[in-house]
Amino acid sequence: MPLQSAAGGRRRLPCFTLRPRRQTGRISATLSHTQDLDSTALVPSAAVDGVFSSGSIDVDSVTEAEMKENGFRSTRRTKLVCTIGPATCGEEQLEALAVGGMNVARVNMCHGTHEWHREVIRRVRQLNEEKGYAVAVMMDTEGSEIHMGDLPTSSARAEDGEVWTFSVRHFNQPLPDRTISVNYDGFAEDVKVGDELLVDGGMVRFEVIEKIGPDVRCHCTDPGLLLPRANLTFWRDGSLVRERNAMLPTISSKDWLDIDFGIAEGVDFIAVSFVKSAEVINHLKSYIAARSRGSDIAVIAKIESIDSLKNLEEIIRASDGAMVARGDLGAQIPLEQVPSAQQRIVKVCRQLNKPVIVASQLLESMIEYPTPTRAEVADVSEAVRQRADALMLSGESAMGQYPEKALTVLRSVSLRIERWWREEKRYEAMELPGIASSFSDSISEEICNSAAKMANNLGVDALFVYTKTGHMASLLSRSRPDCPYLRSQRRSSAADESVGTHCLSEDMESNLNRMLASLSLFVSCWSTLLLIALEMLTFRYLCCSPSRSSLCPDRRRSATGAATAATTLPRKFPS
């Protein structure tokens, strides 16, 4: 369905943005698991993203297709992040991912040049503009990790018993045979003979057998594939050696240049690698605010180190979201602790109302094979069951042979588990401690918790939230209602109003009536659509008989200033 632009022109509007700053009046991408119609903010998980404005509902073309195919309640809530690399950087490949449900394109600054990343970002924006997708862009910083340099080929294989040299010398390509450059000058000084050297968290293992100046000769003990710029950690007597590494700044001078690039390119998210404390997040946020006034680039903290686990709550509070970066995390803590760390991070994010991405090796075997292992499917299912907001593909989409198939697996497993959750766990209470810092916030929180519960108990098709800042919508999504919600956000900045998006009236009833009329276009196949609407300004409970097409308000006001409304939308077309 072509969508009505805020300015009145007919065009498709990308849904799913993080912010409307350059695309005011369009739907923008979120990481929200909850799909909200009007995702102009980074909303934690649960709804259909889109904007209700000027009497129309704007959703991106993929969500629109999903709504038509699966119905409101079964639209996908789990957002999908794809790392873009050589396998997916072309226009056609990017479009195939967008069609397949990619919500966020991630570019990893560890690889590629600014020109390469700029071109990818331009292509994503162009797809949004021209074809109605709403794919957000996430820039991931390299961070101050110790890693290998580039390899002469896209990968190399280290075999059992082979001797390889890790060197801090600056080589001209091609590198000598079985030689790997290391980015950290202190490496040769820090390691000791007998240390264990883990590539990519243990995908390949070596033992240090000799140090010769800048060269460290190692014996391969666990063979495997070496990928360019893979992370390196070294272990001594069973413990990670991290003293020197822990002293490195979280954001290196190269990262600052990349961040400037990201700000200039208007990325939607900046993911910060190896965050150790909340301080760096606050610092980056101030930097972004100073560099680009009015910018709402969301800062995602990658939880991938012992320090980040130690300071988890304060880091998540300071950030706009978090990523469970299991690749590097698994190199810093024993592998068997990664699942419980993931569960903890997801839970803290849910509680603090911050979106969380579960990343790395979800479908690792699909780098080479067209079908995932059963264990990988179980891993994806578990992340969805934990109610993570988003799942991320890394090598599977960046350099794998089956990026689209991997995305299809993520999408179908997410949909299946979400449905299972709705059907089987319908009345399971959520453990959501209060997070409000004021009485009025507490009111919002209680309303949202109750509305989600009511929506689940009544089996409603959608929640409608009328929100000024997006806060109510975000609180609603924290409760992960079974149904999607539609967000009407009344924008208030001068910039927004100047392009005519300040379009909702104070009269909730008329907003709802207009929204219902628009909604009927999406729900032609259902007999009724039961809605609950929330508004903070006035308390109203609205309902209407299934046979009436407009709201029949049973209005009750209270001094608290909270509001809910429920209505049914009649069948529009014969089944």
Ligand SMILES: Nc1ncnc2c1ncn2[C@@H]1O[C@H](COP(=O)(O)OP(=O)(O)O)[C@@H](O)[C@H]1O
């Ligand atoms: N921009 C790029 N250019 C080339 N290769 C890339 C790019 N982005 C990702 N890759 C490849 O995909 C793999 C997985 O991507 P990612 O998880 O982002 O990187 P890493 O594991 O190195 O942190 C990388 O190891 C690299 O081989």
Ligand SMILES: C=C(OP(=O)(O)O)C(=O)O
């Ligand atoms: C996502 C991760 O980060 P990167 O790809 O930058 O190593 C990870 O370590 O899991």
